[in-house]
Amino acid sequence: MRSHDTTRAEIARAAIRSFLRNGFEHTTVDDIAAAAGISRRTYFRYFASKDESLLSGMQEMGISVAEAFRRAPASLPPLTAMREAFLEIEGVASEFPERQRSLGAMLRANQRVHGALLLVQLEWIEEFAEVIANRRGDSVERPTDRLIAHMGMDAWNMAVDWWLEDEGSSLHDQAARAFELLGQLVPNGGDISGS
Incomplete structure (x- = not known):
């Protein structure tokens, strides 16, 4: 059974x-x-609906990214560890690039589904903020933890958008690019001690 x-x-x-x-x-x-x-x-x-069956894979992806984020070396700043977690999970998905591209385009083309995806990603952000606090040794989140989690999620979404716009690119390369640009804007990879 x-x-x-x-x-x-x-x-x-x-x-x-x-x-x-x-x-x-x-x-x-x-x-x-x-x-x-x-x-x-x-x-x-x-x-409960066809939307839910589509989004269940996204929920599973968020869990996988959070698990990879938890496993990242404690010496890595939060955004660097988050980048590595996204790239690890993207590496698994990259075995089927055409399917992933079609799925990504579908998730963004339908407003109702895209809105539901954004709600799923808010759950990811909550999980990522908790991981950031735990990596710091705290059981209580700081406001900066959630802000860093949002920034990492936004970098990932930007990478997906760029990847969907440029069919010749890889999601891995676009994610690396987005997190590199974010790293230029956020000193110390989001390691904001004392905030």
Whole structure:
């Protein structure tokens, strides 16, 4: 018997394949259920809407980035560690660049889905701020922790935008570029002791 998480991930992958094949607006829950080999009723045991099945992968990505951020050497300043975490996760996703580019464009093209993605990213920011506080040895976040987390998230989003605009570029290179520019604006990689 498959676990709940395994089944949910399989349905999410079927949803993404369906969205990439038919477009988000032209894909129904019935299409996703058929692609996943399940009933409509089973689909709704795992997801409340087709939007949720699309965004579940983004939620998982945020968890993966936060885990990579936690594993980064404590000697790295927060923004440097966050950059390394994003680049580590991007390296896994880069095995399928055309699929990632299509998915990124889809997430940004649909206003409702893009708005939902931004809400998911707010959850990432909360997690990143907590990681920053923990890396500093604090259990309580400072206002600067959340600000640094926002800056890192914005650098990532800028990199994705540049990557979607320039089909000849790699997301890895655009992310490195965005974090390098941010590093020029923020001294010490966001290591703001005493704030």
